[in-house]
Amino acid sequence: MLILMAIEDMLVDLGCTSIAAAATIEKALALIEAGPFDMAIVDVNLGGERSYPIAKSLKAHGIPFAFSTGYGGHGVAQGHGNGSVLNKPFDYPQLTKVLTALLEPAT
């Protein structure tokens, strides 16, 4: 819980002006439908469930995203995501690098 708030503070520091958060897959899918979003960070594990349905929906809506995980590199299955992975705990350099890359238009 404190982690979410710290991430929000970091995002605000990096220039995000609007942040929405969801703690369950249903809430996340509803938020995506309500849109629009420039990017997303998705915890691989959400309330005990794998969050791949969220990744699928984000892809379908063309929203770039990165996975966040505490499991290290092997926590994200092949074929999902853009390959961007944030390792917990985050730090500013890592967050800046990954989020900046997400904002680059896909070539």
Next chain:
Amino acid sequence: MVKDEAGKVVQHFVSLVDTTKHHQAQEQAAKLIDELNHRVKNTLATVQSIVAQAVRNSFDPQVVRESIETRIAALSRSHDLLGREKWQGAGLRDLVVQVLEPFGVAGGRAERFTIEGKNIRLSPKAALALGIAFNELATNAVKYGAFSNKAGTVSVEWTLEHKSDGRWLCLRWRENGGPPVAPPSHKGFGSRVIERGLAHELDGKVSLDYPPDGVICTIDMPAPQAVLDG
């Protein structure tokens, strides 16, 4: 009595069973280690958040240090409680007592607390979130509220209620008899944690109100699975 070949077959059969048990034990161990990694990473990220908040909110090294220490201590106590129950969850009543213990619930200040409600089983996630929130409420009570003078009292009460959309756990933290209360001009980290963080984590509704008699925090959350299972 059996030929060599028959004897060998018997031996293979026994080995197969042992291997299955061995594999199961290995799988179990791998799962536990994975779980442990996950929890440790989450704990580290939580500690990082605690440090970041403390540094952000004050220039005074003493204040920063105290803020970090008390929050990490609270986190550690929550872990103690969850560890005792093998991370299967925690009883709500046990949790409230555990969190309020350093604030005197078991000792000299016992008459200043009222705790009313069944020992409902919470998930580890809910227990951790509520533990953090209760610690923030109690810390604020010491700084500005019911524990900042000699007369103030705190009551923590909860009930299970049937509403149109299911069963809910409704909890109220109510302070009384402290110095006159006014809504804060600036919401501190503790208030953010309670009103935003907790509501998000529990998928419920949380409100923090400041009537002149004393702070009231209302926490409404969907009833824990343990309650629904009966």
